[in-house]
Amino acid sequence: MSSITLRDIRKSYGKATRAAVEKLTLEIPKSEFLCLLGPSGCGKTTTLRMIAGLEFPTEGQILVDGKKIVSVDDGIYVPPEKRGMGLVFQNYALWPHMTVVENVEFGLKLHKVAKPERDQIVNDVLQKLGIERYRDRLPAQMSGGQQQRVALARMLALKPEIILLDEPLSNLDAKLRLEMRAELKRIHQEMGSTVVFVTHDQWEAMTLATTIAVMSEGELQQLGTPDDIYERPANRFVAEFIGNLPINITELNDTNKGALANWTRSLLAAQKIDAAKVGSVGIRPESVRISAQAVEGACAAKIVDIVPTGGSWIVELAVQDEQYFAIISDAPAQKAGEEIWITVEANHIHVFDGGGKRISG
Incomplete structure (x- = not known):
């Protein structure tokens, strides 16, 4: 599996008075389940998009296993498709005219995986996520939770060493959110992938992550285990943000x-x-x-x-x-x-x- 390093990452847009991300330095070890947590506008999604290659930082470096994939000073930029990362968005982004099987095998076809191997991978991932019986359905014929599983299946079929999740559960009802949280934990335990998960939901972070990075106004406020974040908040912002009922x-x-x-x-x-x-x-x-x-x-x-x-x-x-x-x-x-x-x-x-x-x- 792969580690991720962010060094002095800064991201600003035009002449904005405040940077979206300010001097962020972060070490994400191999097989970590890291949650970027914070209110809207804190810079967590921008950070995820920079790791994925969908945004380019204004300053700083991003490394995977010690190898630079982004360095502003050195002019290094590895495009998203060559980073070996799987990304699932808040919206499912499924091809509406394709069946479940066709959506899941789409990335495998682009990577020219032979049909026998492709079929085996698709069957395995559909079974693991409990959606094998929907294999011939179109996205419009499925519930939100089922569509979310298809989006995860499409990403997992490529067996990425790094999984990036941008609020993938926010469109689901309470029951489905609980089911998908358990599913994501199981996937992480089985695959051992390095996971970076973005959410504004503190309980989602507390129940899923091994490590939480709390952000506010583009800056890292605290990095620690869920217990550390809750029991020893580094500052008043973290103390007030974390907790089902405000402190x-x-x-x-x-x-x-x-x-x-x-x-x-x-x-x-x-x-x-x-x-x-x-x-x-x-x-x-x-x-x-x-x-x-x-x-x-x-x-x-x-x-x-x-x-x-x-x-x-x-x-x-x-x-x-x-x-x-x-x-x-x-x-x-x-x-x-x-x-x-x-x-x-x-x-x-x-x-x-x-x-x-x-x-x-």
Whole structure:
């Protein structure tokens, strides 16, 4: 399998004030499943397209197994068809007048693979993806999930060492997305290909990737395992972007003397962190505990709403005038409007300086 290296990649368009990708350096080892994650406009798709050869960087180099396939300074540019990569787009891009078999074998024909071998490869990949029974159908006669499998089959038939996926699941309903996530994991485990997957869906990234690269405004914010990204966000942007329910953030400026800020300062003191050096503190909703009785280290709050989500409950709270959230695994005995108390273990806080950079937690 192949590794990918990006060195000081920059991509700008015309006279735009901000580059689409800014000085991106990234090492993607062989057989890695890397997810480029971030909001719309963060540069993740542009990065994928530069790896694929569909975009040309303004500056920098791209290497595969240590060999340059793009170098702006050296004038090196290997065209897409010679990079040995498989690419699947958000839209399926199937030939509408071709059957499933004809779509899947299209790339094999271009590579002049003999018919007996071609037939064997097509049959194998159709069976692996569970679409063999649709082999004679046209794309218009298939569901979105089936068409997505055909697009994957067409790419996998070429047995690429590098697989590039640009939000391939975003057009599918919830059930099909779950099925295709499992399918992609299985394909990665069986083939061992190096996969670069673009998505704005954090849970897609958390459940699929071995490594996640979080991007914002063209810059890499953090590179790490799903656990690293979630449990030790490098900065406030990552902390706020990752999480099914947004992280609770308390600003600790000089003017914030409210009950929530004072309680948060007590948590910092328990961790021996100087509150004067802290800009904000984040606490994930699942770390918040609620109690009907006042206990040591608790903060008074009022329940605003309780939302069941199936297996857990989201509790919206008000601490004076500030909104706060908790996620609990057991149905609360209290109701909206009732006074309760919240606690959190001091080592479950995420501490950021005034610029949003992680200090501790």
